[in-house]
Amino acid sequence: MQNTGDIFENGCLDKIFKNLLKRNTNLKEQKVARFLPIIGFMIELTLEIIGIFIVYYMVNLLAPYIVGKNFNNNFLYSMVFIPIVTALKQLPDTFKSVFVKIAISDEYIICKRGYFRKFIDKLYVKHIDNIEVRTTIWGEFFDYGNITLYSFGGKINLPFLKSPYKTYLLLKNKIHKNK
Numbered sequence: 001m002q003n004t005g006d007i008f009e010n011g012c013l014d015k016i017f018k019n020l021l022k023r024n025t026n027l028k029e030q031k032v033a034r035f036l037p038i039i040g041f042m043i044e045l046t047l048e049i050i051g052i053f054i055v056y057y058m059v060n061l062l063a064p065y066i067v068g069k070n071f072n073n074n075f076l077y078s079m080v081f082i083p084i085v086t087a088l089k090q091l092p093d094t095f096k097s098v099f100v101k102i103a104i105s106d107e108y109i110i111c112k113r114g115y116f117r118k119f120i121d122k123l124y125v126k127h128i129d130n131i132e133v134r135t136t137i138w139g140e141f142f143d144y145g146n147i148t149l150y151s152f153g154g155k156i157n158l159p160f161l162k163s164p165y166k167t168y169l170l171l172k173n174k175i176h177k178n179k
Helices: 012-023 034-067 072-087 091-099 137-140 163-179
Strands: 028-031 101-104 108-113 119-124 126-135 144-151 154-162
Touching: 012 101, 012 119, 028 154, 034 072, 034 091, 034 119, 034 137, 091 154, 101 163, 108 154, 119 154, 126 163, 137 144, 144 163, 154 163
Parallel strands: none
Antiparallel strands: 028 101, 101 108, 108 119, 126 144, 144 154
8 A cells, every 4th residue: 555645756757856866965855835836826717717707797788888789799708718718728737836846956957847747857057058037926925936947958947946036046156166
């Protein structure tokens, strides 16, 4: 019988991530905001859907006066349905924060993310050309955000990091030390 803590930790990439942490004592796992992004996203989604219904209500209320008594609100239903489906399409992305692990050493950064499709990204500090920090209003309030590291061959995204500005300064110091 599996321990409940091992349910999300039984895949091949999880073992690779754990082995990297064990083998390199210099590699330190970073704190990731697990559930705060979910709450923030749900609030944004709720506000977006409420906004769509307010617009629907206002147009439905005013359209008979503008268009006349021939107004048919079937078109209006489609104008509500499409934005709601588009908003709800982002729902699976909501829970990505639960499955992210990030570790940083003096030589490289690794990021494991995903549940059904898992990825491990690794980038050497000496190859980093640029650092971008992004956050939302919820991230500013609860101190989490995303850091994107750019290099000549591509980029690596470090999502949902707690204290992203501290991590930014840590990475800037490591880059300066390695150059």
